[in-house]
Amino acid sequence: MRLSVSGGQGADNKNKRARSALMELNSIVSLKSYAEGVSLHVHDFHQLVIPTHGTMEIEVDGTQGHLTNARGILIPAASHHRFNASSGSQYVVADIPIDFRLADGRQVGALRLLDERFFSVPLSFCHLIAFLRGAVQEQRAVDTGAWLRLALSAISGQAASVTDAKYTPLAKATTFMRANLDQPITCKHVAVAAGVSERKLNYLFNQSLRMTPHAYLLELRIERAIGLLSGSRLPISDIARACGFSDQSALTHALKRARDITPARLRRASA
Numbered sequence: 001m002r003l004s005v006s007g008g009q010g011a012d013n014k015n016k017r018a019r020s021a022l023m024e025l026n027s028i029v030s031l032k033s034y035a036e037g038v039s040l041h042v043h044d045f046h047q048l049v050i051p052t053h054g055t056m057e058i059e060v061d062g063t064q065g066h067l068t069n070a071r072g073i074l075i076p077a078a079s080h081h082r083f084n085a086s087s088g089s090q091y092v093v094a095d096i097p098i099d100f101r102l103a104d105g106r107q108v109g110a111l112r113l114l115d116e117r118f119f120s121v122p123l124s125f126c127h128l129i130a131f132l133r134g135a136v137q138e139q140r141a142v143d144t145g146a147w148l149r150l151a152l153s154a155i156s157g158q159a160a161s162v163t164d165a166k167y168t169p170l171a172k173a174t175t176f177m178r179a180n181l182d183q184p185i186t187c188k189h190v191a192v193a194a195g196v197s198e199r200k201l202n203y204l205f206n207q208s209l210r211m212t213p214h215a216y217l218l219e220l221r222i223e224r225a226i227g228l229l230s231g232s233r234l235p236i237s238d239i240a241r242a243c244g245f246s247d248q249s250a251l252t253h254a255l256k257r258a259r260d261i262t263p264a265r266l267r268r269a270s271a
Contacts, residue, residue: 028094028095028096028097028144028145028148029092029093029094029132029142029144029147029148030092030093030094031052031090031091031092031093031132031133031136032090032091032093033085033088033089033090033091034056034083034085034089034091035085036084036085036086036087037084038082038083038084039082039083039084040080040081040082041080041081041082041083042078042079042080042081043075043077043078043095044077044078044098045077045095045096045097045098046074046075046076046077046095046096046097046098046100046108046109046114047074047075047093047094047095047096048072048073048074048075048092048093048094048096048148048151048152048155049067049072049073049075049091049092049093050067050069050072050073050091050092050121050125050129051067051068051069051072051089051090051091052069052090052091052092052129053069053088053089053090054085054086054087054088054089054090054091055067055068055085055086055089055269056083056084056085056086056089056091057083057084058073058081058082058083058084059081059082059083060073060075060076060079060080060081060117061079061080061081063117065117065118065270066269066270067091068259068261068266068269069121069259069260070120070121070226070259070261070266071118071119071120071121071226071230071266071269071270072118072119072121072155073117073118073119074111074113074114074117074119074155075117076114076117077098092129092132094144094148094151096108096148100145100148102149102152102153103149103153108152111152111156112156113152113155113156118230118270119155120223120226120227120230121155122154122155122219122223125151125154125155127210128147128150128151128154131147132147169194169195169196169200169201169204170194170204170205170208172193172194172195173190173191173193173194173201173204173205173213174216174220176189176190176193176194177190177213177216177217177220178220181217181220181221181224181242181243181244182241182242182243182244183244184244185217185244187201187202187213187214190213190217201213217244218254218258219258221243221244221245221254222243222254222255222258222259224242224243225239225240225243225245225251225255225263226255226259226266228242228243229263229266229267229270230266230267230270231270236248236251236263236264236267239251239263240263248263251263
């Protein structure tokens, strides 16, 4: 990644800050591109790989899969893996030390993700990618340890904070949404479940998640659909209804708009 600079002493200081930001960014987390063709790797650290655009065919210890911006992988240390990246693709790659600890003090090895390996990419991770890109473009230093803890928390579905947040209105709202994804719930239903007004509910979502309750609900439905498309053989029409979409066409439109992939293509890639 190249950072543009201009001349003069001010530019020298700016260049130093840019190099510092880039060095810190690359210490654990980086944005990478790979040449086309099959490559074989093995590392003494865990590795997180998620495409920001493009795709990757990958095999880890005999298990094959396909990565898209909707599907990533956490590769265990010492695992032999071969991959083939698509032309012009880019990936978020995190080289995670064996002794790296999560926000709750556990080591990465305690995550069930290391056994499951493949996972659906949550919306919150999209925000983290945007932050990472912004840090490079604006030449800001990044606390990659903190970034990685947030990323692993988002991917694994764990709470990013050790505080007891399960009784907050926002947590009540998101819990209600997850429990009723197959139902035609509205913002009013969610507000009642959270114990707040609709106006307050919108404020909480915008302040904490930078999105509306409706947008968050749609993303939850898309995430569930991705999981079912990747991990089951249910008919796509049944998956659409199970995730709260009116029909298969509605699911296709939503998934194409959010992840630039159709249900049929995602299912083929996950086979």
